[in-house]
Amino acid sequence: MRARDICLVAPGLRTRRRWEIALYLSLLFGVGLLVFETLHARTWSGLYGDNKAQFGRYGDNKAQFGRYGDSMGQFGLHGDRVQSDTVEDDERQEVELTEFPGTRPESIASRKSRVICLCSLWSKIAFRPLVSHWRVSRKHQFLYCPVEKTASTFWRRFLHQLEYTSPMRSPFDVDVKSLYASRDKNLEVTESGEDLAALWSNTTKLLFVRDPYSRLYSAYVDKLLSPNPTYWNNWGKTAILKYRNTTAEAVRGDSCGDDVTFPEFIRYAVSQDGQSDTHVMSIYRLCTPCKVNYTVIGKMETFSRDTRHLLSVLRINESQLGLERMADDVTRDAVVDSVKDAMSRPWLDETLRCITRADVVRRIWRKLQIRGFVSWRFNYGIDPQTVTAMDGASLVEVLKQAVRASTNRTELGIQKRQAMVEAFSRVTPSQIAAIKRTFFLDFQMFDYDSSPPSLANSRTGVAAMTDAFDWRKDWDLSPAL
Numbered sequence: 001m002r003a004r005d006i007c008l009v010a011p012g013l014r015t016r017r018r019w020e021i022a023l024y025l026s027l028l029f030g031v032g033l034l035v036f037e038t039l040h041a042r043t044w045s046g047l048y049g050d051n052k053a054q055f056g057r058y059g060d061n062k063a064q065f066g067r068y069g070d071s072m073g074q075f076g077l078h079g080d081r082v083q084s085d086t087v088e089d090d091e092r093q094e095v096e097l098t099e100f101p102g103t104r105p106e107s108i109a110s111r112k113s114r115v116i117c118l119c120s121l122w123s124k125i126a127f128r129p130l131v132s133h134w135r136v137s138r139k140h141q142f143l144y145c146p147v148e149k150t151a152s153t154f155w156r157r158f159l160h161q162l163e164y165t166s167p168m169r170s171p172f173d174v175d176v177k178s179l180y181a182s183r184d185k186n187l188e189v190t191e192s193g194e195d196l197a198a199l200w201s202n203t204t205k206l207l208f209v210r211d212p213y214s215r216l217y218s219a220y221v222d223k224l225l226s227p228n229p230t231y232w233n234n235w236g237k238t239a240i241l242k243y244r245n246t247t248a249e250a251v252r253g254d255s256c257g258d259d260v261t262f263p264e265f266i267r268y269a270v271s272q273d274g275q276s277d278t279h280v281m282s283i284y285r286l287c288t289p290c291k292v293n294y295t296v297i298g299k300m301e302t303f304s305r306d307t308r309h310l311l312s313v314l315r316i317n318e319s320q321l322g323l324e325r326m327a328d329d330v331t332r333d334a335v336v337d338s339v340k341d342a343m344s345r346p347w348l349d350e351t352l353r354c355i356t357r358a359d360v361v362r363r364i365w366r367k368l369q370i371r372g373f374v375s376w377r378f379n380y381g382i383d384p385q386t387v388t389a390m391d392g393a394s395l396v397e398v399l400k401q402a403v404r405a406s407t408n409r410t411e412l413g414i415q416k417r418q419a420m421v422e423a424f425s426r427v428t429p430s431q432i433a434a435i436k437r438t439f440f441l442d443f444q445m446f447d448y449d450s451s452p453p454s455l456a457n458s459r460t461g462v463a464a465m466t467d468a469f470d471w472r473k474d475w476d477l478s479p480a481l
């Protein structure tokens, strides 16, 4: 079947195709620039992402774009919005479950044909594959393109076990710290030319994707809200210096970059600099799905189903994986990982220059609330004397108690979604438009809704604000309940 024909049968595309082509034509000039940029420079956002005058038509004009990208009813089939077996489950689902009662998650096959179809339409936008980023198990002919903030740690552990244990043991037995502590050259892709082509044709190739809004949000919560001197410095300071009306001296001098806001981070993430960082780079560019014919394209939002599918492709018995341990493991990792580094000596040496020890604890606490592990009802109640004496191990104990006591899953879900909606409500429309442009192909290829998360099911239609990110004061969620 020719690609054109596949386009015609790809789910959701039949009705969309006319718009696709209209857009393609209207963007032709822009694409020309893109190709030029791809050939002559590393990045494209300078021309593509920032020039509002030129791309205003596409990204900012709601009348036009809304019809194309935002209207969900029009295109019928929408995958993945019903399933709810996720790792950090996609907050959006709960809402959409009620909106699209009849829909089923799209099949893996239709996901692939959708990508192939869009590749044929967008073949002019081509990035060079980031081969050094991939990981491979040659023994099992398995290739993985890691997408950060999309269960990449799980898949790195998976690949490690696949390569080194026989019969394969659970990924959860691999210590995360040691996994990242040193490079394992054996798992890196060093092939080039014909060898690389052979590797591509002979391996089972895995890509796991995630909704761009969730991915960006998760990067902020994990690396900037949570005390992390490295990312405060790399992302926070850079963003503040560039986007805040402040003097350069003030930023270079005392600042740690710890107070970078979500809107500032978003501006950075969609900028040229941000898009050269693999943590926030668009998946299209990071894993080049038009250059690599992925065998399985999984989604974070249907994690269990897609993982089972991959296992059947690789002929691995599910019981070897311990997937049932996943939920507990994610929770344990969330608590321990939030605390271990942040309360360690080298990190504290950095962070305590700018914030107090109590602030460190408060931020960790709020992060676990925002991620839906600790109820908003349990507020940080540790007095300053205790904090001074408190070490990582004792904080982990206190947090574990709080996690155990947080049993109302419904409310934890509301809490999690509320925080995400609040974060995006502070991002300006022009920055939302920039997200839509930067992740344009991610939204399209992987069939994600390009409108930002909202409380579509709230009775009033107006989201209550609860200052979820003001970690200095206790979180009061009652206005949103």
Ligand SMILES: *[C@@H]1O[C@H](CO)[C@@H](O)[C@H](O)[C@H]1NC(C)=O
Pocket (backbone or CB within 6 Å): 198, 199, 201, 202
């Ligand atoms: C790929 O598979 C072909 C045919 O099965 C085989 O001849 C070739 O050696 C394989 N290449 C690699 C790199 O495994």
Ligand SMILES: *[C@@H]1O[C@H](CO)[C@@H](O)[C@H](O)[C@H]1NC(C)=O
Pocket (backbone or CB within 6 Å): 245
């Ligand atoms: C930055 O702050 C200065 C002094 O407060 C003000 O005069 C200037 O207009 C501000 N610039 C912007 C772009 O907001």
Ligand SMILES: *[C@@H]1O[C@H](CO)[C@@H](O)[C@H](O)[C@H]1NC(C)=O
Pocket (backbone or CB within 6 Å): 293, 294, 295
């Ligand atoms: C991609 O791989 C599938 C098998 O997974 C194969 O049927 C198809 O022909 C390949 N397409 C291209 C363009 O290589």
Ligand SMILES: *[C@@H]1O[C@H](CO)[C@@H](O)[C@H](O)[C@H]1NC(C)=O
Pocket (backbone or CB within 6 Å): 317, 318, 319, 320
């Ligand atoms: C998977 O492994 C379990 C336990 O080792 C075994 O009981 C089961 O029959 C296996 N399933 C398949 C399909 O081989």
Ligand SMILES: *[C@@H]1O[C@H](CO)[C@@H](O)[C@H](O)[C@H]1NC(C)=O
Pocket (backbone or CB within 6 Å): 408, 410, 411, 481
């Ligand atoms: C869980 O929280 C929701 C929302 O606040 C509330 O309506 C419900 O009654 C709670 N359930 C229990 C068992 O407390």
